[in-house]
Amino acid sequence: MKKLISLVLALCVLLGAASLAMAQEEPVTLTILHYMGNEVKLNAFNAIVEGYRALHPNVTFDSQALSQNEYITQLRTRVGAGDAPDIMIGQPAQYTDIIQAGYVMDLTGNPLVDKLNLTAADIGDCSWEGKVYALPLDFKTYGVIYNKAIFEKYGLSEPGTQDELDALCKTLADNGVDPWIRNYSNVTYPDIEVRAILWPLLMENGKLDAFEKLMSGEAKFTDYPEFAKALELWGRRMAYGRMDDMSNDTTMARQAMAAGQAAMIYDGTWAFAQIQGFNPDQRYGMFAVPRDDGKPNQYCVQLDQIFMVNGQSAHVDQAMDFMAYLLSPDVAGQWSAATNGPSVVPGVTVDMPEVIHVAMQAKENNNIAHAGNFTAQLSGEYLNNWRAVLQGFAADRTLTVEALTAEMQAAFDEINASK
Amino acid sequence: MQARRASLPRFSYARRRGFTYACFVTPALALYLLTVVVPFLQGIPYSLTSWNLVSSQSAFVGLKNYQSLLGSAVFWKSIGNTFQFAVYYILFSNLLGLGIALLICRSSRLNNLSRTLIFMPYVVSMLTAAFVWKYLFNTVYSPLFGVPSPLGVQSQAMLGIAAISVWRTSGYCMLIYIAALQGVPQEYYEAASVEGANARQKFFRITVPMIVPAFSVNVSLLLAWGLKVFDVVMATTNGGPGRNTTLTMSMFIYNNIFGNSKAGYGQAAAVLMTLILLALSYVVSKFFRSKGVDA
16 A cells, blocks of 8 residues: 555656646747847847756747837837737836836846845836836946047047046147047937036936926926036037038947047947957047036946836746846856946956946946936937937037027927827 | 520620729729728727827827827928928939930930949838938048038938939839830821921920820829838938938827827827828829820
8 A cells, every 4th residue: 555655656746747847848938129239239148048048948039139219119019019028128217108008027126136236326227106127237337438549649638627628629639630429310429428417417416306397397498507508518529520420320430439530439338349349459448528617527327238027928937037047147247248338236247448447436436427316317208309409409500508408498398288 | 505695694895894994903902901091090090099009098089189280390390391302302303214214215235224223223122222321421422522411411411311212213213204205106206307396395395295194103103102201211310410300291100109109199190191192192193184195
């Protein structure tokens, strides 16, 4: 009898194990929609996906890289058509409609978030209306990336004030060197140039709800002298321009920078691997855009690769398992080493180029203006109009700050009137 | 057999011809109804809601979207931009197409080769053409002439976009015109020569009236394509530089439905755009029909 019971028990255990194994090996396809389109990031992400597949052969990935411009529309179209991806890249505040429709998993209190030991500002950047909806892999800063060889040749050093920057540009121009290369055909770049001064000033003056009030119509742009100051200083930087400022796309500008066609480019840490990849022999440094009030400026910081998980996905567990893999120190380190993206994952120690090191130190020393500190950031129609109006300022150098401010206000008023 | 045939009902020639035509038209009409008319009609109810594309729920707002549209400066700006583009596009594509057709309408080895080369851009997708020209404007045109790319200058951007479209379409217009020119009987020109007509008179009194059907085809098609323009703008300027400088009707619809989460509002714009297209197409085709000449 005992033998029979043992046999039955053993059989049960075997069957249980077999069914568990079968369940584990059930084929799963995870769909990921993202905009890590440049070759360096795409290759690094694909290598990570392959690494995960080696550990989980039953999981296949449908990973689609889109340009940042078409990403939001593609994502909305897919969600609207009931074909939401399992994992989607993006900062939650930009996708509030998708969150409201229940497609983004609430990660508040999730152990994976806790393990990242994020700062309050980082958490703010992952959140919307007090709930955490995203998991970050790295962060980004923007600043002036400069060609060290050109600076050395003309005896130039990093400027600490706007006047010093003007003098530096003049020296370069007098010697036949283009001070700047730009890519304003991409509407993101006029935006981040303005942020360079606007964000630190707003934060310094405690106006953390500025964007929230501008979008609700509670405040006007003229209520914020910081906006006019940011435009004024941007205008001074644009005094030194090239013919291709408005027509270069991002890659063209970075290629020109790597080829030494200009001394400086205003870009982000996300761009550095690509710039360096175009010409590994070139040496670069980075400094924050200087102010004109004698105070040192801060770097703007945002989380960069930041992922939301579809709460209605049939593969939530598998998606979270992939996120845990991606955010493990080894894999996050692999990502940082390949892309030069400064990691937010604790335990990642990767030797970084000087430019990235500068950014990391600024964040460590809290010498930053972090997007996550604002109560809200511009999003949707407001952001699109904000960027387009700023691009217009770059395209038409006869526009005054007052005229641009009026145009921006008119754009926001029109949006609010249509609601 | 004779008896069976005799028992079949006898239709008039006109009715049999009508039946034959209907047989030819039905498949295309069915396809058009299924892929164009039905989706359009299905979209109309959405234009009366505040649907945001993502949510499963939406509120009925009646004609509010239409009211907002008619009061929106951006909407009217997009219509103005679209017409500006359409005028450049129709005018220059036709002028260039007709000019080239007149030059190379006679068959010869060189002319045949030229036709193939000039038609070739039409084989390239508009999106590809846009990317290639964006690059050419920036890296060839700009350094060569010492001026910025037209795509980056607010006052020239629409002309730049039209230039890309004209480059691609003029070869197509040329082919239609060549076919029409080759169909004009030579006797007319010979008779005109005997009467002492000069080249200008022959062109305006014989060629132009005889190729009105070709004008009709080219203008109607290019009008429809021009008013629907989307891809080339999206790829080159994305509506810029600046706010709405080159925003067209199609882009306005796209931006609202997908970018601004205002699917109901965007759908209302799509309905209005369709009505504008229908009205214009009707007027243009009626105009050309009235000018038609029976050869």
